Amino acid sequence: xxxTKTIAAVVVSLSLLxxxxxxxxxxxxxxxxxNNPSGSVSTxxxxxxxxxxxxxxxxxIVNVQGQTWSCQFNPFNPAVYAESLGFxxxxxxxxxxxxxxxxxxxxxxxxxxxPDKKSITFTIRDGVKWSDxxxxxxxxxxxxxxLMKRVPATDLYSLWTGAGLQTVTATGNTVLLSFAKPAQxxxxxxxxxxxxVPQHIWTTAAVAAHPDTWADANPVGTGPFKVSPCGPNNIxxxxxxxxxxxxxxxxxxxxxxxxxxxxxxxxxxxxxxGQWGSQFIPNIxxxxxxKSPDNHTWSPPVTNVEIFPNLDPSHPQTSxxxxxxxxxxxxxxxxxxxxxxxxxxxxxxxxxxxxPTFNMYYDASAVAAAGYDKPNVDKAKSLMASAGYSPSNxxxxxxxxxTGYTDWDASLAVIKQNLASIGIDLTVQDLAQQTFxxxxxxxxxxxAYYGEPTSGPSPYYELRQILYSKNxxxxxxxxxxxxERYINPxxxxxxDQYPSADSATQVSLIKQIGQAMxxxxxxxxxxxxxxxxxxxxxxxAGWPTPADPYAQPAAFNFPDAGQxxxxxxxxxxx
Amino acid sequence: MRYVVRRxxxxxxxxxxxxxxNFFIPRFMPGNPLDxxxxxTHDRLSPAxxxxxxxSYGFKPHQNIFVQYLEYLRNMFTGHWGISIGATxxxxxxxxxxxxxxxxxxxxxxxxxLAFLLGSLIGVVAAWRRGGRLDSVLPPVFVVTSAxxxxxxxxxxxxxxxxxxxxxxxxxxxxxxDLLPEFxxxxxxxxxxxAVLPAATILIASIGAWILTMRNNMIxxxxxxxxxxxxxxxxxxxxxxxxxxxxxxxxxxxxxxxxSLGFVITGSILVEYVFNYPGLGYQLYNAVQNxxxxxxxxxxxxxxxxxxxxxxxxxxxxxxxxxxxxxTGSR
Numbered sequence: 011x012x013x014t015k016t017i018a019a020v021v022v023s024l025s026l027l028x029x030x031x032x033x034x035x036x037x038x039x040x041x042x043x044x045n046n047p048s049g050s051v052s053t054x055x056x057x058x059x060x061x062x063x064x065x066x067x068x069x070x071i072v073n074v075q076g077q078t079w080s081c082q083f084n085p086f087n088p089a090v091y092a093e094s095l096g097f098x099x100x101x102x103x104x105x106x107x108x109x110x111x112x113x114x115x116x117x118x119x120x121x122x123x124x125p126d127k128k129s130i131t132f133t134i135r136d137g138v139k140w141s142d143x144x145x146x147x148x149x150x151x152x153x154x155x156x157l158m159k160r161v162p163a164t165d166l167y168s169l170w171t172g173a174g175l176q177t178v179t180a181t182g183n184t185v186l187l188s189f190a191k192p193a194q195x196x197x198x199x200x201x202x203x204x205x206x207v208p209q210h211i212w213t214t215a216a217v218a219a220h221p222d223t224w225a226d227a228n229p230v231g232t233g234p235f236k237v238s239p240c241g242p243n244n245i246x247x248x249x250x251x252x253x254x255x256x257x258x259x260x261x262x263x264x265x266x267x268x269x270x271x272x273x274x275x276x277x278x279x280x281x282x283x284g285q286w287g288s289q290f291i292p293n294i295x296x297x298x299x300x301k302s303p304d305n306h307t308w309s310p311p312v313t314n315v316e317i318f319p320n321l322d323p324s325h326p327q328t329s330x331x332x333x334x335x336x337x338x339x340x341x342x343x344x345x346x347x348x349x350x351x352x353x354x355x356x357x358x359x360x361x362x363x364x365x366p367t368f369n370m371y372y373d374a375s376a377v378a379a380a381g382y383d384k385p386n387v388d389k390a391k392s393l394m395a396s397a398g399y400s401p402s403n404x405x406x407x408x409x410x411x412x413t414g415y416t417d418w419d420a421s422l423a424v425i426k427q428n429l430a431s432i433g434i435d436l437t438v439q440d441l442a443q444q445t446f447x448x449x450x451x452x453x454x455x456x457x458a459y460y461g462e463p464t465s466g467p468s469p470y471y472e473l474r475q476i477l478y479s480k481n482x483x484x485x486x487x488x489x490x491x492x493x494e495r496y497i498n499p500x501x502x503x504x505x506d507q508y509p510s511a512d513s514a515t516q517v518s519l520i521k522q523i524g525q526a527m528x529x530x531x532x533x534x535x536x537x538x539x540x541x542x543x544x545x546x547x548x549x550x551a552g553w554p555t556p557a558d559p560y561a562q563p564a565a566f567n568f569p570d571a572g573q574x575x576x577x578x579x580x581x582x583x584x
Numbered sequence: 585m586r587y588v589v590r591r592x593x594x595x596x597x598x599x600x601x602x603x604x605x606n607f608f609i610p611r612f613m614p615g616n617p618l619d620x621x622x623x624x625t626h627d628r629l630s631p632a633x634x635x636x637x638x639x640s641y642g643f644k645p646h647q648n649i650f651v652q653y654l655e656y657l658r659n660m661f662t663g664h665w666g667i668s669i670g671a672t673x674x675x676x677x678x679x680x681x682x683x684x685x686x687x688x689x690x691x692x693x694x695x696x697x698l699a700f701l702l703g704s705l706i707g708v709v710a711a712w713r714r715g716g717r718l719d720s721v722l723p724p725v726f727v728v729t730s731a732x733x734x735x736x737x738x739x740x741x742x743x744x745x746x747x748x749x750x751x752x753x754x755x756x757x758x759x760x761x762d763l764l765p766e767f768x769x770x771x772x773x774x775x776x777x778x779a780v781l782p783a784a785t786i787l788i789a790s791i792g793a794w795i796l797t798m799r800n801n802m803i804x805x806x807x808x809x810x811x812x813x814x815x816x817x818x819x820x821x822x823x824x825x826x827x828x829x830x831x832x833x834x835x836x837x838x839x840x841x842x843x844s845l846g847f848v849i850t851g852s853i854l855v856e857y858v859f860n861y862p863g864l865g866y867q868l869y870n871a872v873q874n875x876x877x878x879x880x881x882x883x884x885x886x887x888x889x890x891x892x893x894x895x896x897x898x899x900x901x902x903x904x905x906x907x908x909x910x911x912t913g914s915r
Contacts, residue, residue: 077870078683078862080668080675088625088634089673163636166629223640223667223674242683242862244761267761274756274860277742281751444615444875447623464628475627488619491627 063260065249067580069550072276072284073565074269078242083229085205086164086222093266096572097247098141098231099205102132102151104573105198108310108367108559111467114573117151117206117232118185126510127194132185132201138254140208142230152180153209155187155200163222167199175200192509198466202569206232234259234576243268260579261550279544280305286574287544288564290417292352294544304548307354308556308563311367311538313472314358315418315461317409317425318494318533320453322485327405328456333434334531336393340432341425342385347537350421358535361524362476365538368469371520380528390432404435409457410449413440418459421536450493453485461539462491469520470508476533477523478505496532541567552577591899595892602888607656610872610880617643617669620875624671641667641674642878660885670876677882680867687758688851688863691779695786696848700841702787703794708830710795711802712821723795730792738785738858745781754778756860782859786852794837801833808832835906839898846894850887 083094095101102118105111118132138146155178158165169175174190187193187200208230211217217224229237232254235247247264269275272289279287280301291298291307299305317337319328327333343357359365360382363372377383391400399405407429411418419440426436436457441449450458464475475481475491479502482492489495504519504526511519527533543563545553554563554574561573621634644652659665665677672680706726710719729737746755759765759774805811806829814824851865864883871879903909 075671077671078680078867080672080680082674084674087637087674088621088629089671163633163640166633168630168633171632172630220640222637225674239764241765243757243759246762265762267757268862269756270860270862270866271857273858277747277755281747442614443623443873444613444620447619448614448616451619451622462627464626490631 062257063552063579064583065257065260065262066583067261067549067578068263068265069261069286069575069578070265070267070278070284071286071288071565072267072269072279073286073288074272074275076270077268078270079240079245079266079268081227081240081242081245082225083237084222084224084226085207085229086166088166091205092566092568092571093245094226094229094231095203095205096233096569097235097264097575098229098233098237099207099569100231100233100572101202101205101569103197103201104561104569105202105467106560106570106573107312107465107467107562108554110370111198116569117146118201121201123194124188127192128190129186129188130193130197132187134183134185135254136183138232139252140210140230140232141236141250141252142208142211143252144208144210146206146208146232148180148183148185150209151185151206152178153212154204154206155185157207157212157221158204161222167196167203169196169200169204173199195466195470195509198471205569233572235264255576258576260552260583261575264575279546282546282548285546285548285550286565287542288566289542290354291542291544292417294352294354298544302546302548304546305544306547306553307544308554309354309540309543310556310559310563311356311364311540312465312562313364313461313539314362314533314535315355315421315459315537315539316358316362316476316533316535318450318455318458318460319531320456320458320494321532322453322495324485325456327407330397331531332393332397333399333405334534336390336397336432337429337434338382338531338534339386339393340390340428340434341534341536342428343536345428346421346424349424351417351537355417355537355540358538360531360535361527362473362533362535363469363520363524364465364472371469371517371524373521373524376521376525376528382528385428387431394433399433401431401433404430404433406435406437407456408437408439409459410439410441410446410455411459412443412446414443422459425536451488453483453489453493453495458493459536460493464491468516469524470505470516473520473523473527474505474508477501477526494533496530498526498530498532501526549581550578551581552579587903588900591896595896599888599892602892603657603660603885604653606881606884606888607653610875610877611649613875615875616645617875617877618645620670620873621673624874637673638669641669643669656881660881665882666878668871668876668879670874670879671870672876672879677878680879681864681882681886684851684862684864684867685849687861688849688856688865691758691782691855691861691863692786692852692865693845693848695783696790696844698783699787699791700794700837700844703791704798704830704834704837706791707795707798708802708825708833711799711806711833712825712829714803719799723792723799726788726792726795728792729788730790732789734785734789734852734854735858737789738782738855741781741785742858753781755781758861778861782852782855782861785855785859797837797840798833801836802829805829805833835902838905839902842894842898842901843891846891847887849890 080090082090083098085091085094085099100116102116104114104116117135117138119135121130121132123130134148134151140146159170173193173196176188176190178185178187211230212221234250234253236250237245238248239246245266249259249262275289276291278284280298282302294307299307319334321329323329338360347353347355347357359377361372361377365372381389394400409422411422422438426438429436449455450460462475465472477496478492479497481490482495482497483489501523504523508516508519541562541564554560560577561570563574565571617638618635622631668675668677668680706722710723713719742755745753754777758778763771763774765771811824811828814828849864851863853865853869856863856866868883871883
C-alpha cells in the first residue's frame, strides 16, 4: 500500500505519467425510485433509436480492474457481474439514473403495478432468443427470481428478505411479483439490476447444484454481445447475431483488457489505444484532452464524498451539533473540488442532494436560509465559540482516510486549512484500506472521510443508506451503511412513507430529508463523486453526452454499459 | 551424510514454522474477507447474501481456528489451494498461480540470471584491470543505477522508449491484449517486445550489486598466495583470472545468487505494477489488499518453499564446491 502511494506521489509530481491511485475508480449504481407512478411503459427501444447505422467497428474499453480477468461471467458473482450484466445478460427494464429515472423497456415490453404497489405484472417481450438459439420466455424470468429464493447467496439485493417478495409466478407471457409491502423503491433492483438467466441452462445438474459459485465461462444470455474468447489479459466480446433489436449492436467487437493500475490504462487512453475510459486521470487537460481534439470527457456526479462525524454520545465533540455546523460552514467546497479533485468532482452541498443530477429534489432557498450556501467563517467561528473553542484554544480532531487515495489527501489538506481558521486542529490519519473499513464499520473514529457510492435514480437511495436508523449499529458492532450512527425517528418516518407515496409526495419527502440534513448535519458532504468517463470520437460515435444522457457513461455501470454499447457506432463503417 | 540430514531437518522445521505463521498472520491482520467484499461492492449488496456467497466458496469464519489450521496444512501439501475470495472471487487459486507463474519465471528469472552473469563478468574484468577504463566507468555507473527505485527506472524507460517515441516499445501487458496466445513466431516476437522494458528495468536496477560484490571478492582473491603462485608458474593471464581467482571469488556470490533465484518467484511487484505485467508479485499484492486468505496462503507457501529449496540447493552446492564447509571442524 505504501509503495503504491509512493508511486502515485512521484508520478503526480512528475506530471509525466498518471499512475495515481484514486479514490473513485469504481462505482456502481444501485437503488431506485421510478418516477413513473402507474408505470406502464409503452415506448419500444427500436423506435427510440434516432437513426440506424451500419454494423462494424471495434471499441476498446479502458476500465482499470486492478486484477487479471477470471473469465467467469456468473451474473450473481459481484466480482464479475459488471462484465456480464448489460453485455450478455439483460434486465427487464432499463432505468436511467441520470435522466429522472427515464425507463427503456428491455426484456419486459411493459408492466403494471397492482394496488398499493404491492404487486407488479411484467409483460414479457415476444421474439427474444437466447444466444444459443433457444426461445426466451416468461418462465425464464420467474425461474431467475425463484432461484434467488432457493439460493440466498444469489439474492444480492435481499428481495426475498428485505423487500418482502412473496411469490413470483409466470402465466402465459406475463410474470407476477407479489410483495408483502409497497415495493416501488425496489423496482430499480428487480427490474434494472437483476439480469435474467436461461432456465434451460441453469437447471442442468452441474449448475443447479451451485448456481452461486458456477463459473459460467461461456455465458448464454439475451444481450447484444457474446464472449469469444476470454483470457487473463483480455475479454473479447463479439456481436450476438440473433440479438432481438434488429440491426443492433452496430459495434461488432469489444476489446476489454484487464488493466492492473491507472497508469498504464491512462497512457493507453491518451495514446488513443483505448476509446472508452472509466477512471480518474489527474491533470486531465494536459494529460488527455490536449493529446487529441477527438478526446473528450464528461463525468456526471452521482453520489457524495463526505465527512462522517461520529454522532455517538461517546464522542462528545463530534456529537455536538455546533461543532458539526461550524465544520460544514467553514469548508470551502469549491476550493476542495478545484485543488483536491482537479475540478473533476464538483462541490457538494449540505443537503446531500446531488446537483445537477437530482435538481428537482433540491431546495436552494432552504440551503440559503440555513446559511450553507457559501462558506461562512465568521458564523463558524461564533458556533465554535459557543462550544467553547477558539483559534487560541483549538479543538483537536482526527479524521481517518484511506492510504493511497491521493485526491482525498489533497482535499483533506484544504479542509485542514479551512478548519484551522475557526479553531479546529485537524489531524489526517491515513489508514490501510482494511483497517479503515473495520474502523468505519465499527464506529472507531471521530471523523471519517469516505464516499459511499451507492446511488439510485433518486436521492432516496443514498440518503436512506446513510440516515436510516435500521442501517446503523451500536459502537463496536458493524453498521451496514449508517456509519455516523444517526438515529432520528422523524427522519425514519419520512423514509417509511416514501415507498407508497406518489411521485410528487416523494419529491417533497426528499426535500424534508434534505432539511433534516441542514438541521442536524449528520454528515458533511464535501464533493460529488462522479462516473469517470473519457471518450474518443475519432472513429466511434454515439457516446452519452450532457445533451443526451441516455445512460450512466462509465463502463463499470451495469446494465448501463449495455445501453451505451447499443448506441455506439463506427464512423468508418458507415 | 550427517551434514545432509541436518540440513534436511532444518528445512522441514523452517517450512513448518513458515507455514504456520503464514496461516495465522493474515488472520491477525485488520479486516476480513467479508468487509473487503462489502467495500468492493460499495455496500450496495445484502451483507447476508455476500456472507452466504463467501461460505459457498469455502470461507468458514465461524469454524474452530485449529480445525481450519489442520485442514489448511493438509490442503497445502495435497495441492488443494481453494478458491479465491478476494478481487478474483470464484477463480480457483491454482488457476491464478499457473497463469501468472510462467510470466514471472520468464521475466524475473531470466533477468536475474542475466544480471548475475553479466554483473559477475563485469566485476571480474573490472577487478582484473583495476583502475582501467572499464573499472572506472561501469562499476560507479551501475552502483548509482542500482540505488534508483525500480518504478522510477521503469517510468523513465516508458517515457523515453514508449511515450516520446510514440509506442516504439510497448509499455504495458505481457503481449498485446487482442492477440491470442499461440505458438508462432509473431506471438513470440510480441512477447519478447513486451518484455524488453520491464527486463531492462530489473537489469539496470539489480546488476550493480553483483558487479560490486564480485569486484571486491575478486580483488581480495587476487592478493592470495595461490594467485601469486600461479603467476610464478607462468600461467596465462586468462587462466589465472578465470580458474584461479574468479572461481574462488565466485563462491560467496553463489549463495547470494541461489537466494535471489528463490526470490524470483515472488516476482517484482513494482515492475509488474508499472508495466501492467500479470505476474505473481502483482497477485500477491492484490491478495493482501483484498484479504484473500486462500490466494495469500498459496502464494506465501510457494514463496517459502522456493526460497527454502534454493537455500538447500545452495548449501549442498557450496558443500560440494568448497571442502571447507564439509569439515566438521575441530572438536
